[in-house]
Every structure is written in C-alpha cells, then in structure tokens.
Amino acid sequence: MPSTTPDPFAVEVVRHAYDTVAGTYATHLPDTRAEAPIDLAMVDSFIEAVGTGDAAAVLDAGCGTGRMSRYLADRGCAVQGVDLSLGMVAEACRAHPDLPFAVAPLNDLPFEDDQFAGVLLWYSTIHTAPSGQAAIFAEVARVLRPGGHVLVGFQSGQGVREVVSYRRFGHDVSLHRHLFTADEVASHLAAAGLTEVCRMQRAPVGREADGQAMVLARAD
Template identity: 40%
Template sequence: MGIDDLDMTRTAYDAVAHSYTEILRDELSHKPLDRRLLDTFADMVSAEGGTRVLDAGCGPGRISEYLHGHGLTTIGIDVSPNMIDIARRGYPALQFDVGSILDVNLADGSVEGVLAWYSIIHTPPKLLTVVFAEFWRVLAPGGLLLLSFQVGDARVRLEHAYGHAVAYDVYRLSPEKILNLLCKRGFRVAIRLVRPPIGSELQPQAYILARK
C-alpha cells in the first residue's frame, strides 16, 4: 500500500468508523462458518502453548474481543485513528494501536498468531509480498496466520459505503495467487476454503490458514 493508498484508506475508514461499528456489530452471529474458523484458529494457537495474537487491521475491535474470549492476548492495529479510538473505548482491557500492516511495530517472533480478517483487501496486490513478509517476521516459529478476503481479480473503487460518501479501493483477490505468495514466503498452508456469498455479500469469500 503506497502512501496515497494508505492515506485514502485511512481517510475513508475514519469517516465511516461509527457507522461501520454499528452495522457490523453482530455480523458474526449469522455467520457460523466464520465463527468456526476463528474458533479453530484460536484453538490451534492455544493448543501449542501460544497466547499472543496480532489482529492486523482490527477496525473497531470486535474480532479482537472474540479471540480474547477464547483466552488469547490480542494486539490490534489499524490505520484508522477513529477505529482505534472506538476499539479502545469499547474494549478497554485490550491493546489497540494505530499502525499499518506494511510496517508492524512488533518485535521479530513476538506473536504466535496473526489474524488478517478482511484487512489485506485494501493493499495493492504488488505490495502483498511486503505484508506477508511482515506477518512472517512477527510470527514465532510454528505460528499461525489466518486470512480472509473476497474472491476475484479486480480493483473496485468505492464511492459510497456504510452510509457515507468515500473514495477508496477494494481489491478482489485470487485464492490461487494468495496461496502462491504465501508458499513463496515459506508458509505451509493448512486450510484453504471458499464459500458462496451470503446476505449482502456480492462475491465468494476465501479463508486461508497457514503456518510459519
């Protein structure tokens, strides 16, 4: 994500932060498969003695809180200061910081899990190698990475979202291309799943669980 992309994404999510939080507050309640994947991720991290997970692109913190409920210590980062403010107010016991997935402010090997829940979708595909290198760097040996994203192969400019006029890009991504990038980085893929769209979704949704 170049400077322009980063600024565009930050500005858009600052604008929609409160509406986004309200609209998606109970989203997991009607997505049982998503919950099971998050449960599996949390259980696998815990089963090997892991406790620390980076929620990379945490938004208002709802997924961090979900993982915290499974006994994990979460560190949430997001480019949007407004999202981080909402997360801190909503879940004061958890850690949230403004930060970018292109340059994660964590030490090498300092977490046992990385969750990127629909947070790589605003990164230009040519920069995903940088993102995956950062995820690899902060993960401890054997650590787990869980990605989710919309399936496709196109850049979509959004000009209205969550009730606001905005201007930012969303990238539909090919699971095969993401798998290839992960394998080149050295990840071993454990789960690769694509499901049809449900509710207001327009594209199939992809989930990849991989191990360092």
C-alpha cells in the same frame, strides 16, 4: 521493476476513509453477527491451532473497531490489535477498554520479531493492490513465531470493486477493495516462508457480491 510496497497515496486514502466512517462502522458492525457460521468456524480452527493464554499472543492485524479482537479474547486468546486508522482504533479502545490497540500500517508493524503465536488478517489486506501484498505478508511472517499460524480472510475472485455501502449513511468516501483467489493468497504466504494448512472457499450469501475465502498457514 514494479514496487512491492503499498502505494503511499492509496494508504492515505484508505486511512482517511476509515477515519471518516469509524463511528458508523462501530454502530452497524459491533460484533461478529455479520459473519457466516462457516467463516467463524475457520476462526475457531485458527484459535485451536494457536492455543490460548498469555503464552499464545495473537495479533489482530487490521483490527478495525476491535470486533474480531473481542471474539478472540472471549475465547482465551491474549490479543493485541493494530490498525491503520486512528478513528477505528479510537472506537476499538472505547468499545473494548480491556484490550490493547495500536495504530500502524500492516507493512510496518511496531512489534518485535517472533512475537506472536498467531496473526489474524480478517479482510484487512483487501484494500491493498496486488503489488503491495508481498510486503504485508513478509511483515506478518517477521512477527510470527516459528510454529505460529496466520489466518487470512478475503473476498474471492479477480478485479477491483468500489465500496459504496457507506454512502447510504451519508459518507462520501473513496474506497476500493481488491479481489484475490485463494491460490494467489497461498502463493503470497509461501513466498513469505509460510506453509498452507487448509483453505475454505464459499459462494456469496445474502447481500454479499462476491464469494469469500480463508487460508490458514503455519510458520515452519
């Protein structure tokens, strides 16, 4: 039977890549200006579904340098960030000292069951192969409260793309991203006990090579 957990070697490759490029990422993607307005509209819908204030804790899972954590916090969410990369978390702590961040993989989150009213997976599952997706969504479902919501953002399609964008900044890193259809992501969410609320799919714009998709789901 094939493994349903992320490949440990692949996880270390991703960790090393983001530790290497963390400073560059923080410099060139300091906030949400790279997001299309319709993408941020989906995040706003997620915030509305989750609510705001201390009682509506939100986990930014795969938070990177904390740019989406900042967006959530500025709109009233009580945010906790977590990321695989120590380098990315260090940048997040430097840029957003008022927000809490932790280092951990998405398939082994250091949080209690039913702890969060919302979980944001903003392009944070894209480096995990299809065989490891189920473990991530099961862990997200574990930490999500009944009635809570999860929003997943990802590049839409099929296949694997090599990430070469960091080479123009002098980083020789090995990094790949996996494309998924909205139906595939919705299927993983359903298998974890989460119910799709809505989805958005759009064509690529600007320098994007692929279409983008977001799926919002609820824990019943």
